[in-house]
Amino acid sequence: MPIHFGTDGWRAVISDSFTFSNLRMVSQAIADAVASDHWEKSPNVDSKKIVVGYDTRFLSDRFAGEVARVLAANGFIVLLAQSDSPTPAISYSVKYNNAIAGVMITASHNAPRYNGVKLKGAFGGSALSEQCRRVEVYINDNEEQARGPNLMDFKKAREAGLIQRFNPLPAYFDHLRTLINSDIIADNPQRFVVDAMYGSGRGVIKSFLQGTGCEIAEIRGEMNPGFGGVHPEPIAKNLGALASAVSSGVGNFGVVTDGDADRIGAMDERGNFVDPHKIMALSLKYLVEKRGMSGAVVRTVSTTRMIDRLAKRYGLKLYETPVGFNHIADYMMKEDVLIGGEESGGISFKGHIPEGDGPIMGLLLVEMVAESKKPLIELVNDLLEDVGPALYERVDLRLSRPVAKAEMTEFLTQKAPAEIGGQKVEEISQRDGVKYIMADDSWLLIRPSGTEPVLRVYAEGRTQEMVKSLLGYGKTVAESVV
Numbered sequence: 001m002p003i004h005f006g007t008d009g010w011r012a013v014i015s016d017s018f019t020f021s022n023l024r025m026v027s028q029a030i031a032d033a034v035a036s037d038h039w040e041k042s043p044n045v046d047s048k049k050i051v052v053g054y055d056t057r058f059l060s061d062r063f064a065g066e067v068a069r070v071l072a073a074n075g076f077i078v079l080l081a082q083s084d085s086p087t088p089a090i091s092y093s094v095k096y097n098n099a100i101a102g103v104m105i106t107a108s109h110n111a112p113r114y115n116g117v118k119l120k121g122a123f124g125g126s127a128l129s130e131q132c133r134r135v136e137v138y139i140n141d142n143e144e145q146a147r148g149p150n151l152m153d154f155k156k157a158r159e160a161g162l163i164q165r166f167n168p169l170p171a172y173f174d175h176l177r178t179l180i181n182s183d184i185i186a187d188n189p190q191r192f193v194v195d196a197m198y199g200s201g202r203g204v205i206k207s208f209l210q211g212t213g214c215e216i217a218e219i220r221g222e223m224n225p226g227f228g229g230v231h232p233e234p235i236a237k238n239l240g241a242l243a244s245a246v247s248s249g250v251g252n253f254g255v256v257t258d259g260d261a262d263r264i265g266a267m268d269e270r271g272n273f274v275d276p277h278k279i280m281a282l283s284l285k286y287l288v289e290k291r292g293m294s295g296a297v298v299r300t301v302s303t304t305r306m307i308d309r310l311a312k313r314y315g316l317k318l319y320e321t322p323v324g325f326n327h328i329a330d331y332m333m334k335e336d337v338l339i340g341g342e343e344s345g346g347i348s349f350k351g352h353i354p355e356g357d358g359p360i361m362g363l364l365l366v367e368m369v370a371e372s373k374k375p376l377i378e379l380v381n382d383l384l385e386d387v388g389p390a391l392y393e394r395v396d397l398r399l400s401r402p403v404a405k406a407e408m409t410e411f412l413t414q415k416a417p418a419e420i421g422g423q424k425v426e427e428i429s430q431r432d433g434v435k436y437i438m439a440d441d442s443w444l445l446i447r448p449s450g451t452e453p454v455l456r457v458y459a460e461g462r463t464q465e466m467v468k469s470l471l472g473y474g475k476t477v478a479e480s481v482v
Contacts, residue, residue, distance in 0.1 A: 018116070070150060078163045184370050189215070253377075264276060301435055319331055391466075
């Protein structure tokens with residue numbers, strides 16, 4: 001099976017396609033791409049330095065060591081994380097250490113049987129599409145020419161100073177202290193639960209808030225490469241453990257990060273899931289109204305239109321992008337962006353790297369609760385009263401074969417309904433899949449996943465009946481496409 005290195009890197013099943021042999025080939029292609037003239041190099045960046053990190057998955061530490069051996073054999077100085085670390089901490093380390101690139105061994109929120117490689121650019125975010133394409137070119141070229149990877153003995157590479165162990169957290173924490181007001185938190189310490197979902201965000205939020213007086217109970221923070229049999233994705237159906245902890249009084253509310261801690265979710269005092277739509281809207285409101293900040297707002301096509309209503313109120317420019325944080329990052333690097341985020345929980349804000357970051361958004365949420373002196377449930381209810389209601393659901397339809405995106409888009413555009421659920425279809429967007437936007441700001445989006453054989457149907461409505469109508473219509477037409 002050919003290795004496809006996309007904009008989010010490469011993911012595959014461990015011991016099926018994700019093998020040491022294939023990983024060495026990918027690592028060699030990364031070394032070739034970074035060393036090539038096509039890789040952007042700037043004067044303040046060390047073109048021979050690469051950061052390597054890894055998550056808590058099965059063999060991730062060994063896989064990271066293998067990547068380091070290949071990179072060292074190609075003449076790079078490798079800063080290899082001492083232990084499992086959040087993806088955003090590794091991304092920040094790339095920028096902080098003036099490295100030319102970073103490699104993170106993770107399959108993020110995917111099932112435990114998967115592992116993967118994420119490639120990072122010198123700016124501290126996911127590598128650009130062109131850089132990822134260049135890696136794929138080298139994978140194919142090396143295979144055609146039967147050129148095997150260069151490989152160096154780990155111990156010899158360490159002795160030669162080509163592989164250096166480091167801890168990414170101290171510099172990352174110093175940076176977070178410039179963005180999170182721990183004095184506000186210390187003035188009104190919170191009692192809450194952190195659910196690490198057995199991922200590499202374990203211990204991070206708790207360590208950062210040491211000395212603030214907060215009472216933090218961490219659950220699912222031990223090493224468990226099988227993630228307890230649950231996908232490490234912070235969505236309601238995977239958070240039974242957090243709901244139990246909150247309902248039994250372990251903490252007043254909960255924050256949760258995914259397998260590699262680049263996504264955020266939360267839970268209020270009554271065990272209701274607080275999804276990333278609400279977290280992003282609350283954050284936008286807080287950054288503008290309490291911190292007096294401004295800048296453009298960027299959201300993906302599948303993210304709540306509460307963001308649009310707030311941006312309009314504050315007179316802020318709003319951009320809608322295709323799904324994927326790399327599209328948000330493009331704006332964060334070229335414009336003055338206040339906040340950018342997506343429905344899956346990847347969110348970042350002004351002053352930070354162009355990368356989704358679970359710990360920083362969890363900390364900002366704690367700061368918001370502390371500053372408001374209100375329970376999280378009240379903050380959410382106030383938000384929905386102000387710019388809602390906004391009820392959201394997503395359904396994933398498993399496919400037996402891939403759907404041609406262009407054909408699907410044409411079909412759904414031509415067959416667009418005049419109305420759904422009694423609301424007129426006012427606008428049709430083809431930015432990523434097909435999105436029908438209703439007169440009352442409700443919307444329905446149908447798009448194929450970029451990483452799985454799945455057709456996703458998203459709906460946001462002003463009432464539960466409207467969401468039901470949108471999803472019902474969406475599933476019917478999606479199945480006709482399949």
